[in-house]
Amino acid sequence: MIRKRGQVVADKILDTAERLFFKQGYNVTGINQVVEEADIAKASLYKHFESKTDLLLAYLQRTHERWFDRLGDDVNKIADPKEKLLTLFDYHRERQLKNGYNGCRFIKANDEAGMSDERVLAEIQKAKQHLKDFIAELVVNSGHQKLLTDKELTGLIFMMLEGGIVAASIFKQADDLQSARAIIQKLL
Amino acid sequence: MIRKRGQVVADKILDTAERLFFKQGYNVTGINQVVEEADIAKASLYKHFESKTDLLLAYLQRTHERWFDRLGDDVNKIADPKEKLLTLFDYHRERQLKNGYNGCRFIKANDEAGMSDERVLAEIQKAKQHLKDFIAELVVNSGHQKLLTDKELTGLIFMMLEGGIVAASIFKQADDLQSARAIIQKLL
DNA sequence: TATTAAATATACAGACTTGTATATTTAATA
DNA sequence: TATTAAATATACAAGTCTGTATATTTAATA
Known part of the structure; x- marks a missing residue:
């Protein structure tokens, strides 16, 4: 090529x-x-x-693609449907360790430029909705004990991932993400 | 006066x-x-x-005080120990509605200035640790069913609040925080 | 090899940034 | 009322910001 x-x-x-x-x-x-x-x-x-904003958008789009590619690779390696869900927390934790607890690129961009540019906000929403949909599918196929509904469990995992990353970037450690994994394991 | x-x-x-x-x-x-x-x-x-950074610090300190004062007022109005925990979600949700889904002042400040100024980071850590401690005490006194340990339930609620606010500021709606309330109610 | 497209170096416009300096006016206190 | 502290208006320094313009060099293609 x-x-x-x-x-x-x-x-x-x-x-x-x-x-x-x-x-x-x-x-x-x-x-x-x-x-x-x-x-x-x-x-x-x-x-x-064309502009600095367009550079930001291109960066967000590329990040979106690459981030999900890597996540997909990790999840595909695992056969057990419940373990697939748990590996979400491992993935997030590993990435926080790797990048020095810098948090989430999309949340950061949202806090810096999301309120002043609607194209930026739309790109961030797209990425986060993608994650939510991805979780939802894993939940449906997980065969969990239905202590919570599928929708509830999806929202719970989504919020714990977001909250876990935020906590990591504030406290500079990923203990919460590890704890989150154990909690979800109990509820599956 | x-x-x-x-x-x-x-x-x-x-x-x-x-x-x-x-x-x-x-x-x-x-x-x-x-x-x-x-x-x-x-x-x-x-x-x-003295400087713009000092203004940011003063703003964060005042926000910390006022935010917890208001939260304390809300929680003190409620007698039932489990309801005290649930009102955390109501409080967060109401504040998001009121301020147009702008997210959390501390998370925003962390994403904008937390990585370049350690005084700012320390102030943010102090506020978030305060919230975690506050939750922990409510959890201990809640008489929950111990499906999760006290520490796990504390971390779960903390992460759902952080994740719920982040979701609100990205999707411009507080549905997740409402869902979070229902989930915690099931687990209490 | 001649043509065309891509990348370069350099300079610049105009607006904005944080912070300081100076001199003047306002208002509280003794 | 005289003194003192606080707030004001205005200007400025020195640097940075995004984006544009111009002219030149590099490299791929026909």
């Missing part, structure tokens, strides 16, 4: 934007810093992305 | 900062906008608060 020049540059820009937006935050990361650290020309950035 | 001039000005500054930091975000709110909308002089702001 031939790799186009444009691809390489766009990827360098997105890689750098992702790193900086996630670690420092979107609003405190200037275009000039992205340009400098990506080692590309500013005109190239604005040829690939 | 005599009201000092300094008090009035500081309050006007804090009121405006709170409104703007919460609605727009901390990083996109300039000192000049706070000065203009609070209708005070810039020198007055810097006489009361």
